[in-house]
Amino acid sequence: MKIPKKFYLYGLPVQIVIDNSLDSMGQAFPQEYRIKISRKKCKTRASLEQTYCHELLHMVLLNSNIVNKYKLENGKELWLDEDFIDNVSTLLHQALTMTSGNITAKDFKLNKKNYGKRTKRSK
Numbered sequence: 001m002k003i004p005k006k007f008y009l010y011g012l013p014v015q016i017v018i019d020n021s022l023d024s025m026g027q028a029f030p031q032e033y034r035i036k037i038s039r040k041k042c043k044t045r046a047s048l049e050q051t052y053c054h055e056l057l058h059m060v061l062l063n064s065n066i067v068n069k070y071k072l073e074n075g076k077e078l079w080l081d082e083d084f085i086d087n088v089s090t091l092l093h094q095a096l097t098m099t100s101g102n103i104t105a106k107d108f109k110l111n112k113k114n115y116g117k118r119t120k121r122s123k
């Protein structure tokens with residue numbers, strides 16, 4: 001899995017930087033639009049990727065328009081629930097890395113004749 005140096009949320013750049021002074025494997029800094037990952041704490045490539053997915057999910061949920069819609073029983077916002085973030089990001093990492101085969105651009109090539117028409121499946 002490739003970890004980018006930067007990605008965009010609503011057009012705003014989020015930087016991913018390596019910071020070996022962190023006390024944890026990674027941390028999201030929403031106000032700075034930055035994710036920091038400790039290469040020192042992440043001993044394997046898989047743990048580096050998993051940490052990226054974890055921090056990415058924090059950033060995505062915080063920046064989603066539904067962030068205030070789902071509050072936990074203790075009043076905390078969902079994007080701060082470490083159990084939720086860890087479970088979902090672990091599954092996200094698995095879905096992105098434990099794969100088989102690739103769909104190519106050719107597989108998505110649309111027939112000009114049918115372009116724009118609804119098929120039975122797209123109802």
Ligand SMILES: [Zn+2]
Nearest residue numbers: 054058082085
């Ligand atoms: Zn976290």
